[in-house]
Amino acid sequence: MAPSRVDIPEPLSAPNPSKTRQSTKQEVHYGDFRDEFFKNGYAVIKGVLSKERAREYQSEALTWLESFNIGFDRHDKGTWKKENLPQSFKGGMYLHFAAAHEKYMWDVRTEPGVIEPFAKLWGTDELVVSFDTVNITLPQSIVGEYDSKPWPHCDQAPERQGLACVQGIVNLSESGPDDGGLVVMKGSAALFDKFFEENPVTGPMPWRTAKHKDFHPFSDKDLDWYREHGCELIKVCAEPGDLILWDSREMHWAQFGDSDLIRTIVYATYTPAAWMSDEDRAAKKELFENHETTTHWPHTNLYTHGKATINVDGEEVPDPLEREEPLTKPEKTEKLLKLAGVIPVDAAHHEYAVTKDSAQNAPAGTVKLVEDGEIVLIPTPSPDPRDPLNLPQWQKWVISTTLGVFAVLSVLMTSGMGPIITTISAYYGGNPRTNDLMTYPTLFMGLGNIIAVPLAEAVGRRPVFLTSALILTVGSIWCAASGSLASHIAGRDVLSLAAGQSEALCPLIIQEIHFIHERSSRLAWFSAIQSIGSAALTIATAYLVQSLGWRWWYGIFAIISGVLFLVSFILVPESLYQRPTDAFDGQVHVQHEGEDLAVIRATRKHRVELDFTRYQPRTIRHSLKVFHGPAKWSVAIECWKHMLQCILFPNILWIVLMNSVVLGIYVIMVTVFGTILTAPPYNYPATALGLVQGGQIVVSLILVPVLGYGGDKLHEYIARRRNGVAEPEFRLIPILLPVAVALISCVIFGHAGSDPYHWSPWAITVGFNGIYFGFIGIVLIGYTYSLDSYGERAGPILVLICAIRGLISFGISFGVTKFVAKVGYKQALDICAIIMGVISAFGFVVFIFGAKIRFLTMKYAVDKKTVEI
Numbered sequence: 001m002a003p004s005r006v007d008i009p010e011p012l013s014a015p016n017p018s019k020t021r022q023s024t025k026q027e028v029h030y031g032d033f034r035d036e037f038f039k040n041g042y043a044v045i046k047g048v049l050s051k052e053r054a055r056e057y058q059s060e061a062l063t064w065l066e067s068f069n070i071g072f073d074r075h076d077k078g079t080w081k082k083e084n085l086p087q088s089f090k091g092g093m094y095l096h097f098a099a100a101h102e103k104y105m106w107d108v109r110t111e112p113g114v115i116e117p118f119a120k121l122w123g124t125d126e127l128v129v130s131f132d133t134v135n136i137t138l139p140q141s142i143v144g145e146y147d148s149k150p151w152p153h154c155d156q157a158p159e160r161q162g163l164a165c166v167q168g169i170v171n172l173s174e175s176g177p178d179d180g181g182l183v184v185m186k187g188s189a190a191l192f193d194k195f196f197e198e199n200p201v202t203g204p205m206p207w208r209t210a211k212h213k214d215f216h217p218f219s220d221k222d223l224d225w226y227r228e229h230g231c232e233l234i235k236v237c238a239e240p241g242d243l244i245l246w247d248s249r250e251m252h253w254a255q256f257g258d259s260d261l262i263r264t265i266v267y268a269t270y271t272p273a274a275w276m277s278d279e280d281r282a283a284k285k286e287l288f289e290n291h292e293t294t295t296h297w298p299h300t301n302l303y304t305h306g307k308a309t310i311n312v313d314g315e316e317v318p319d320p321l322e323r324e325e326p327l328t329k330p331e332k333t334e335k336l337l338k339l340a341g342v343i344p345v346d347a348a349h350h351e352y353a354v355t356k357d358s359a360q361n362a363p364a365g366t367v368k369l370v371e372d373g374e375i376v377l378i379p380t381p382s383p384d385p386r387d388p389l390n391l392p393q394w395q396k397w398v399i400s401t402t403l404g405v406f407a408v409l410s411v412l413m414t415s416g417m418g419p420i421i422t423t424i425s426a427y428y429g430g431n432p433r434t435n436d437l438m439t440y441p442t443l444f445m446g447l448g449n450i451i452a453v454p455l456a457e458a459v460g461r462r463p464v465f466l467t468s469a470l471i472l473t474v475g476s477i478w479c480a481a482s483g484s485l486a487s488h489i490a491g492r493d494v495l496s497l498a499a500g501q502s503e504a505l506c507p508l509i510i511q512e513i514h515f516i517h518e519r520s521s522r523l524a525w526f527s528a529i530q531s532i533g534s535a536a537l538t539i540a541t542a543y544l545v546q547s548l549g550w551r552w553w554y555g556i557f558a559i560i561s562g563v564l565f566l567v568s569f570i571l572v573p574e575s576l577y578q579r580p581t582d583a584f585d586g587q588v589h590v591q592h593e594g595e596d597l598a599v600i601r602a603t604r605k606h607r608v609e610l611d612f613t614r615y616q617p618r619t620i621r622h623s624l625k626v627f628h629g630p631a632k633w634s635v636a637i638e639c640w641k642h643m644l645q646c647i648l649f650p651n652i653l654w655i656v657l658m659n660s661v662v663l664g665i666y667v668i669m670v671t672v673f674g675t676i677l678t679a680p681p682y683n684y685p686a687t688a689l690g691l692v693q694g695g696q697i698v699v700s701l702i703l704v705p706v707l708g709y710g711g712d713k714l715h716e717y718i719a720r721r722r723n724g725v726a727e728p729e730f731r732l733i734p735i736l737l738p739v740a741v742a743l744i745s746c747v748i749f750g751h752a753g754s755d756p757y758h759w760s761p762w763a764i765t766v767g768f769n770g771i772y773f774g775f776i777g778i779v780l781i782g783y784t785y786s787l788d789s790y791g792e793r794a795g796p797i798l799v800l801i802c803a804i805r806g807l808i809s810f811g812i813s814f815g816v817t818k819f820v821a822k823v824g825y826k827q828a829l830d831i832c833a834i835i836m837g838v839i840s841a842f843g844f845v846v847f848i849f850g851a852k853i854r855f856l857t858m859k860y861a862v863d864k865k866t867v868e869i
Contacts, residue, residue: 031373033117033245037166041189042246044238048113049170054240058172058264060104061134067327068097074262080142086321087308090254091146092137092263096308096319098291098326100131106330108170108266109339117243118270121166123606128276128341130298131287132267137180139260146256152185152218155296156248158196160214165248165271167296171238172264180257182236182244188226189247195225214301218251226251248296267296274383274611275299276341284341291325298341363855364862365789367586369517369716370724374603378516378586379579379791381602383611385618388513388575390610396513400522402564402571403506404529406469409561410499411534412541413476413554414441414492418674419542419690424550428485436489439810441496442667446806448500453508453799454639459631461509462574464501466626469565471498476558480551502530503802508795511787512575517604517712520731520784524708527776528700535697539690546687573623581862584791642796645860647804651789651846651853652797655782657839660805662742664812665832666775669749671816672825673768676753682761695769699776707734707777711784728788729850732843735781739840742774743833750829789854790861 029035037043049057062074071084088094099105108114109129119125140146156164175181188195199222223233235255238244246252257263276284276299283302287294292304308319330336337343367378381389391399417424417438425434448468456464475495482488507523514522545553582589588600602608616622646652677684677692684692711734719726749767752759779801786797820828846853 032120034121037121037245037247040186041250042184042186042234042236042244042252044236045117045243045245046239047241048117048243049108049111049241051240054170054172057104057108057170057266058240058262060102061136061172061264061266062262064099064102064104064134064327065136068321070321077142077260080138082143085138087310087319088136090148090151091256092135094133094136095293095305097321097323098293100133100293101288101291101330102134102326103328103330105134105266106336109268110333110335111170114168114170114243114268115270115339117245118166118168121245122270122272123603124272124274124600124608126273126600127270127339128273128284128298129339130267130269130296131284131292131294131340132269132296133293135254135263135265135267137254137256137263139180139262140256141258141260148256150183150255151253152223152251153253154188154192154216154218154249154251155214156192157214157216158192158201161193163247163249165214165269165297166245167248168268168270169238169244170266170268171242171244172240172266174240174261175236175238175263176259177235177237178257178259179261180259180263181238181255182246183253183255184234184236184246185223185226185231185251186234187231188251189249191226191229191231192249194229195222199225214248214297223251269296269298270339271297271299272609273299273338273341274609277613281341288340288342291323362585363851364584364858365728365791365854366851367516367584367726368724369586369719369726371601371603374605375517375716376586376724377602377604377607379583380586380588380600381608382577382579382583382588383608384615385610385612386577386615386622388573388577389515390618391513391573396522398571399513399573399575400510400526401529402568403465403502403509404526405533405564406465406472406568407502407506407526407530408533408537409472409557409564410502411530412537413472413557413561414445414496414499415670416534416538416541418670418693419538419686420545420550420553422686423545427550431485433485433489437492439814440489441492441499442806443810444493444496445500445503446803446810448497449504449799449802449806451497452501453504453795454636456505456508456576457639457795458633458636460574460576460628461505461512462572462628463626465505465509465572466565466568468498468501468505469561469568471495473558473561473565476554476561480554480558500802500806503806504795504798507783508798509572509575511783511794512577516726516788517716519787520711520715520780521704521708523780523783524704524711527780528704528708531700531703531772531776532697535694535700538693542687542690570624573618574625574628576628581792581864639796639799642793642860643800646790646793646796647800649790649853649857649861651850652786652800654839654842654846655786656801656804658778658843659782659801660808661832661836661839662771662775662778663805663809665742665746665829665836666771667809667812668816668820668828668832669768669771672753672820673749673764676756676764676825677761679756681757682764684761692765692768695765696772699769699773702773703776703780707737707780710734711781726788727851728785728854729847731781731785731788732847732850735778735843738774738777738781739836739843741770742778743837743840745770745774746829746833746836750826750833753825753829755826789850790857792863793861 033043033045065085066072066074068086070086071079071081073079086094086097115125115127118127155167169182173179201216231251236244280300280302284299287302287304290304292306294302294304308322309316310319311317334343367376369376369378377389379389381387384390415438421434421438424437425431428434452464452468472495475491475498478491478494479488482491507526510522510526511519541553544556548556580588586601600608647656673692674686674689676682677689678686711731714733715726715730718730745767748763749771752763752767782801783798786801787794790797823831
C-alpha cells in the first residue's frame, strides 16, 4: 500500500541520487546484496539483528498487543481468537492505535544494521523512514481463515519513473516455506515499464484514490504475462533478524501460512532525506507529532490511515480502543528526529559556522580515499548544482584547456623572447638594458601572484582571472606600440603581472574543480598544454619575427589574447566555493545545535544528489556573472597571514626550496644553452634554438602518463593496500624520477658545455630538456603534495611556491653570466647538482616525518568550518 500525493496521472519522478547506478539492469558488480536486488527485484540481508535481539522485539510487540486487555494472551492459544484482538488490516497490519510510534518500533528503525543496507542502496546516510506499522498475524490454523485472498500488486504508480522506493521488512519471527510471509514475482521490477507499455491502464480505476495513487493491482492475466516473460512466484524465506528488501515496482503480496507460528514483522522503508520537499517535511512533522501511521513511502505520499472506527447501528463511531499516543513513548534522540524528518537534515544545506573543532585525530591531509572498494570523492561535493565540483567532466576539461591556453600565452610573452632577443637588442642599438626585457618579467610574475591570489580570495577567481587576461592583452598592445626601450620594459612588466596567474591562480582553479584522486593527472595535462603550446610557439617565434618584425609578434599574440579573454568570459565560471573543513577529509558532518546529526560521504559511483529545492540551478546567467557576492577584504589579509605561517611549515619550506633550486638551474641552462650551441664547434643558426626547446613537447608527453596518471594510480594503489587510507607523502615517491633526471642532466650539460669538442650537441639538447623535465616534474609533485596536505591553504601555498621561486630566479638571472664565466660550465653545474642533491635528501625526512609535521602544523592550516543546520 503506497498512496500518493499526486492526484492526476502525470509522469512522476523521484529525485533519485542513484538513478544512474540503480537501474534494474545490473550494470555494476557490487559483491553484496545489491547484485541480487537489482537482478531479481528483491534481496534478503541476513542477520541485520541478532536472533536474540529479534526475539526481544517480537516479545515487545506481543506485549503491546496484550496491552489492549481484550482477551489475548500469547501463552494461551485458547485466547488466540479474532475477537480478542484490536482491528487490523489483512489479518495483522495495525494501522491505528499509534502503533507506528511505539518505542520498540523506533528502536527497530534506528538499528544501525537495519539502516545500513538502505544507505548502501541510495548512496547516502541522510535518510528518512516511513511511519509504517507492525504486522502481527496469528496463524490461520488456530484462529481460522482470514477473509483475505492473495492480492498481487505493486506499490508504485506506472507514471512514476525509475527506482523511487525500496520497501523493507525486518523479520522478527521465522518465515519458512510453510509460514506466513512475503510472496514476490521474481524479476518483475525490471519489466515494470515494459508491462505498462504493453498493458496501458485505461478505463475506470476505482483503486486510484488520492490515498492510493501508487497502488496498482494485478489480475490473473497479468500474472500470466509476467510468467511468459520469465518471471516466477517466490515465497521469500527469512529468519529472525533478517531484512527483506524489495523494489516497489516488484509484484508482491502477503501470504498466510499453514504453520502455528505468529508472524511478526516491522515494515521499515527509508529514502534519501534530500528528496523531501518543504511541504512534505511539514506534513511529516505534523504526522509525527500526532503519532499517526502512514504508508510505505517515507518522503512523499504522506497520508495518514486516520483514527480507528467501528460500525454501531450502521454508523461509524470512534473505536474505543483507539489511542492518541503510544503506550510506551520513544526517546526523541536526534537520530530519531532526523529519521522522522522533524530535523531537516540536508547534506545540501551548507551554512558554515565556526562552531566546533572538526579536526580529527588524523593529521590534516590523511584521508580515507577508498571505502568498500570505491574511490571516495575528496573534497566532498555538496548537493548544490552551483558547486564547481559538480560540473560535468566535459566542462572541467574545457576550463582546464582554456586555462592551459592562457598559460601558453603567459609563458610565451614573458619567457619566449630568447630566440629573438638578439634582433631586439640590435633594434635598440645594443643597449645593455635590453636584457631587462628578459629578466624583470620573472620578478613581476612573482609579484603578480602575491597580489592576485589574495585578491582572488576576496572577490573570487573569475574576476581576477578575466582581469589578468585583459591586462595580458593590453600589455601586449603596449609593447607592440612602445616608442622607447623604457616603455617596452614597462609594458612587459605590466603584462607579466597578469601572466603570473598562470603559475598560481590557474592551478588553484583546476584543483578546485577536481577531486584529489584525479588531481595529479589534471595538473599534468595543464602543464603539458602549457609546455607543448609555448614550445611550439617559441619555435615559430623566430620565423614570425623574421617575416613580420618583433612588433607584430606582440600584435598577433595580443589578438589571440583578446580572443582568449572573450572565450574565458563565456567558458570559465567562478570556482571559489565555501566548504566545511571536514569536506577535505572526505566526509561532511552535518550538525544541529553543535551535535552531529549525519555524516555525508560521496564516492565515484555514488554521487551526492543535486538538490534543486534548496538551491538554485546553475544557469548561463549565473555562470556569466563576474562577481558573486560582496568582496571579503579581510580574507585577502588572512591570505597574506597564512603565507607567513605556511612558509614556516618544514614540509612546505622544503617544497619551496626544491622548486626554487630546480628553477634556478633551469634559468642557468636557458641563459647559456644558446651561447654554447651557436658557438664552434656546433655553430647552430639562431633559428635552430627554438627547435632545441621543442624537446619540451616530448618531455610533456612523458610527464602526463608517467607522473600525472602514474602519480594518481600509485597514490590509489598504496591507499588500497593500507585499508583505504591515503597519506600525502605517497605523492612524494615519484619525485625520485625527476630529481634523478635533473641531477644527471646537470652533470651532462656541464661537461658538454666545458668540453664541446668531445661531446655531441645532443648532450646539450638532452641535458637542457632533462632539466626541464625535472623542473615541471618537481613542480607537479610539489603542487599535489602541498594541496593534498593542506587543502584549505591551497592559495597561500601556491603563491609561496611561485613567488619565492620567481624571486630566486630573478636574482640568479643577474649573476649567471659572471658565475659561469668565473668557474666554467662544468664546475657551475656540478655545484648546482650538489646543492640540489643536498636539498633533495631532506625529502626523506619529509617522507618519514610528514604526518607528524602535518599534525603539529594543523592548527594553523585548518579553519574548523562545519555544516550547521
